[in-house]
Amino acid sequence: MAPTRVGALVTDPSAGTTGRLVDWEELPSWVQRQEATGTARWVWPDTATIYPRLLSAGVRVARCHDLRLSHAILRLAAAEPWPAPSWLATAPPEPSTPSLLDDLTPDSSPSLEDVATEHQRQLASLGAAPDPGRLRLLLAAESAGALIAAEMHADGLPWDRTRHEEILRAALGPRPSSGMRPARLEELAAQIRELLHAPGLNPDSQATLLKALRNAGLEVTSTAKWELGGLAHPVITPLLEYKRLARLLSANGWGWLDTWVTPGVGGRAGRFRTDYVPGGVVTGRWATSGGGALQIPKAVRAAVVADPGWMLVVADAAQVEPRALAGMAGDQALAAAGRDGDLYAGLVASGVVDTRERAKVGMLSALYGGTAGEAGAILPRLRRAYPRATGLVDRAAAVGERGGTVRTWLGRTSPPPGDAWQTVQGRAGEVDAVDTDERRARSQARDRGRFTRNFVVQGTAAEWALCWMAETRRRLREVDAGARPDVAMDGSPSATDSLMELAPTPGQGVPHLVFFLHDEVVVHTPAHLAPRVEEILRDAARTAGQLLFGDFPISFPLHLASVPSYDLADH
DNA sequence: ACTATTGGCGCG
């Protein structure tokens, strides 16, 4: 049963705190009125539920405090967590069409007092935290992310269906009737059957393909491409080609287009809309649901095309994780290696390792906990050169191996290991424990150590990226106001009366974020504003670094490209 | 006929 009203507070330094329990129909106009001061912050149960409705009414807000996302962070961080109120969902709402008003909320809807009480609890919890300033920044960034996620869904990623179809046709042949294999795949399948003497083989069937390969004398234990790649046999080339194209077909073929890309309107490209899930990954990274948005392969990025007269500004932050680690650890030497742009080149220049590739492999091993192969040889050199940085991740791993929890720089806490983990560790300590018990426990403890090792780094990098994006959004909104003289800046009635006029929607000359991928963002902008957008992205990256690490001299350089289509950025 | 798991592979 869907509630017909929503409770929200608005805190505003210029107007004090007010709250209302308001009908959904009245919500947009009320919100728009409060926004006019320019200093309002909304406190509401769940941005993912509320904001899409505001967006479809043409209303955007500057900032909010998302009680659901904040609770999730505070619950793990607080010494004395409180249970989530029944009205506060612990999972993001099921995606739904904006026209449907039901199914969006948990069992009961909060009163205004409920909302105010939960807010007070969160503020108190924040105040009691070891570092309230950082945690406050994290909650603000997480909440800003929720606004951005909803806005990117509403605006969509520009997607040219025709260009996508050209890519598919060139790779696979014409679109087959449903259920049939495209021509090119059928050809390759025939070759594979011939070369393996396996008539009737379906290359999509892993089990039968593996048998056929072994019958042909290939000593493989899987059909994974990394294993096949090293083999000398005439079937390898067509087989790898088959796998590459079959993947393209199943992940981003014609069916994908039909499901995920809405048609273009008058000269404009269509749009791809996924559901972004802020905080969807344990480390604080975003997840997505629908369309595989975080795995858009390089092969189809040429179909991401700006509207006529518009550009895509693609910004990719270089080596965010080691930079975040340098900042956290206060490692001056590692920070210095990253000063000139390419941190891995910096490692080579400082004589720590001899090639860029080895620098990268070694650094990733330090961040992920790898020990095998070449990494084993490089790691000791990294430890000697960067004892503070490597010491930090080594300690995080040690905590994890003992079953403890770790925190990111801003204070996101790792989830503790589950019951199964504890059980296995417990069994290894019992008097009748056998070898396999101990081995399993040790192996599982090391797994946990690699998780916590990486958690602090990946999570802090995600925090930097959130701050970067939130700061970018803030500045893009200023461009919006400045670039649109038709919107009065003096708060005159004409400016606030027409909600649709005020709403910065694509097509009205407004640069806006359209894509986010861990350390990369894409802004869709009128072409003449592309240089300004690049400047904003750079400034925002610098600001994000300062928000996290203050005066510590760690830089966050970007690769920037203003391009008509995504493939041309090609970092 | 349905759901859960597996192997594989795309992205960072």
Added chain:
DNA sequence: AAAGCGCGCCAATAGT
């Protein structure tokens, strides 16, 4: 078991 972290999604297959 890709050398190590984090994901989502697909087709085939196993389980019910």
